[in-house]
Amino acid sequence: MELSGVSKHVLLCNGASCTKKGAEEVTNAIRQEIKDQGLLKEIHTTKTLCNGRCKEGPTVIVYPDGDWYKEMTPEKGQQLIEKLKSNQKLKDSLSYTFNGHSFSTNE
Structure with missing residues (x-):
């Protein structure tokens, strides 16, 4: 597969917990929207196993931006691709807590 034109790599968690919460539907919606x-x-996608944020799944990670999106739905996945098309972020899903510290990249 030729990847020289890829500007975004979307990692789609399909671990057990995320799958129970609809990760397969999110994956299909994102890939269809692309x-x-x-x-x-x-935009290239990769299905992953556990990304370690099981309670907040399904999770989607966008690189090279390093943005982690939690509690994704098929509708949010479609919105995410719309935003990525114009190099924007999906603002309402972008907060995470790491090691007890709350982070948000909402603008």
Whole structure:
């Protein structure tokens, strides 16, 4: 697979906990939206196993931005791809707590 034009890599958690919460549907919705938007050469996806945020799943991680999206739904996944198309962030899903510290990249 040629990846030279890829600008975003989307990691889709499909670990056991996320799968129970709808990760497969999120994965399918995101991949379909990428296809529908004609972004197959710009956005690459990878299904992962556990990303370690089980209570907040399904999770989606976007690189190289390093943004972690929690509690994703198929609808939020479609919105995320719309935002990535114009190099924006999905603002309402971007907060996480790591080691007791709350972080948010909402602008």
